[in-house]
Amino acid sequence: MYLEHTECRSIRGMPDKLDFECRKKEYIVSVGQDLARSYGYKEIQTPILEFASVYTKSVGETSDIASKEMYTFSDRNNDLISLRPEGTAGVVRAFLSNNLAANLPCKMYYSGPMFRHERPQKGRLRQFDQFGIECYGVHHPTADIESIMIAWKFIQNIGVSKNAKILINTLGDLESRNAYIKILIDYLNTKKSQLSKDSLDRLNKNPLRIFDSKDTNDIQIVANSPNLFDYLSPSSLKHYQFVEKVLSDLGIPIERNNRLVRGLDYYDHTVWEIVVDSNNLGKSQDTVLAGGRYNGLVKTMSGNLNVPGIGWGAGIDRLSLLLDGNRVCKDHVPICVVLVPDNIDSDNPNETNLRSISTDIAGLGMRVMSMLVDNKIPAVLIHSTKSNNSEDSYMESYRTLSKQLFTAANFYPKHVVIIGKSEAQFGKVLIRDFETKEQDECLLEELLKNIVIE
Template sequence: MQSLKSVRGTRDIAPAEALKYRHVVDVAREVSLLYGFEEIATPIFEFSEVFKRTLGETSDIVSKEMYNFRDRGGEELTLRPEYTAGIARAFMSGGIPNALPLKLFASGPMFRYERPQKGRLRQFHQIDIEILGVSSFKADVELLALGAQILRELGITKQVRLEINSLGDVESRNRYRNELVSYFRDHSSFLSEDSLVRLERNPLRILDSKDESDKKIVANAPLMSQSLNDESTAFFDSVLGGLDDLKIDYHRNERLVRGLDYYNHTAFEFVTDALGAQGALIAGGRYDRLIETMGGPATAGIGWAGGVERLSMLANDPPVSERPIAVIPVSDKECAIATRVSHDLRQAGRVVEYAFRGNLSRRLKRANRLNARVAVVIGPDELKREMVMLRDLDSGSQTEATLDALIEKLTFYR
């Protein structure tokens, strides 16, 4: 055994944290249901080809971050690094309905071989939203409204802003890319080492470089908005107009780009400054060419993913759960009846903490620590009269109840 530590970039989720994660996912699910989304799940691993073809061979995810492995049957498989490609595959292979439009919610673990940092893990969790088959800007607006509402219901409003940009259609994007490459080639002697690599592989990435020298060059670089053709401009204006109508604040950011090849038109991120270098809480965009690229019918698509770990670091605490009832036998002689009382209460849907050991004092102490509302004390004196003691753990006052009336009486301590 190598060690008893968890693998780098993975972590154990303790109860308190598990509650927060679940809260984030629950809120996202509930709000997406309000918008008419349906929940699905897809496998945690896929054929490697699914990600290689869709994300682009030159993307960082494919070139150095995927967990690839070969199974006993010799298949080349990959632990999913993101949700969209797998969902697109499920759509084409008939695993999910293909009656368009489709509005889907999903959540689960993702895997990327990266250097861990705050808010960045090798196994992390995402919530994911996709709309397939709607080429109208209305899908963009609804998707963004959904993201904004989830953030609001999680209590993440002040620390977050929506940044949005348009990459345009294929024609616009290619035109802009050419302009950008020729501009940066002219100024390549001032570019950082990283950006010289980007110039060959993904020139749009230079736009959001943090290198000071790069920033000076970028400041005078041609703007994406000026390369958009009429259709692309009109589309983006419609999206922004839709956001205005719903009073959703946004910041138009010409430098916002997306790393993955399949994006076109709308690209956006809900970002925060509260988490250090990992600013993106929710990010996504439109991917109208993706499914066609994978060999399916031309199908418009748009989606986003949100990082559960990142969101839970900023989200409100989840609502407090129901306080338990402590069932406490005074001595071993009452254990059998205490077990039965606990069972009956649980059958009736109550949360019951049945202390396994310790004397009365210890058991009350434990009940108190677990925030129990009331203790059912079962002792020989009361049992002689077929009664049990109810102790209100907030006030300290005690009353007696018959075993028959116990469930009824305890409804006052809800």
């Protein structure tokens, strides 16, 4: 740490993302965008600030998000404002604000930062990024199937499906759920003395949330609780069985989990999570994507518009922890351009004289850089000087070629283009294979052909 002042520290749970993490995020989002567009979804961007009621009304005032985790404050107009804790509610608000119900079905995808005041740990941050999709206007279970299929393809295309599986359940319709909740409360009341404090608070507010408890006693109690499947209405059961049958026929690895309820109050019917068994994820942070159907949310927020919805959100930060660096870097492998000083000090061959890069060498180097970038080939100029803390830009000592190649290794290049006095004089460049160390000289005009051929 160079600075110890409070204003120079990041907020706990909100870390900076440096280049490699940014590239992983960019890769994940690009995979999601390409996939969503292929299925007819269109991008939407919503503000990170909304009126707090957008979230308290949608996720439920008794949910952990609304009651414990939201960043909420009063602005100068005394309006209660919240930082975005999840994506769906804001998209529903935008769906209503922009009258998108006039053209159904409506399919949208989004990405961006979310904020929750949770206890920071590996795989769980206070500022985190999500990618998600939402579909409005389709009651039929084909929408559930499509959403889950896209979710699974997303995980596959990113390259993290090896130890992944889909946990799936149904919460049924409102009638089924209300009937089950009465039975569940009766059962939990017989175990009241064994429940954790949080579960006691949830018992009369939202007993289904007790299924999310991480308390050992709570887990044992809900494991022996009545099964929601026994209280599903015929239409709810038929809806779920349709989804399960088609997904199984498609070979998508689903596993029914009757205790899966999801942490947000707006879900009904099909809910699911994609979990990955990996040591790279933090304890109890194995869920990388989650979603479900929410047929009543639009009506809850609008007051009168009855439009069904379904969607999912994926945690980009958790997916980043699973990514193989080679997969991310392969599309970003640059050509490194090295400028060789043209005046070596014979008394000290490991160092070079001051001001020893000519304008001809620099000019040819810049032309090479422009040629590569103009042809959409990433290029990195390895600057050949190291600062001696002088404000005079000429008063710097030049590094040897070997030291410049050592710096180039940080970019994992396939090729290095080397330009020295001889190359500048005859309009040539030296192309070096960074792995084999083989090198060939060619005219500047033949550079692209030689790079492509190799």
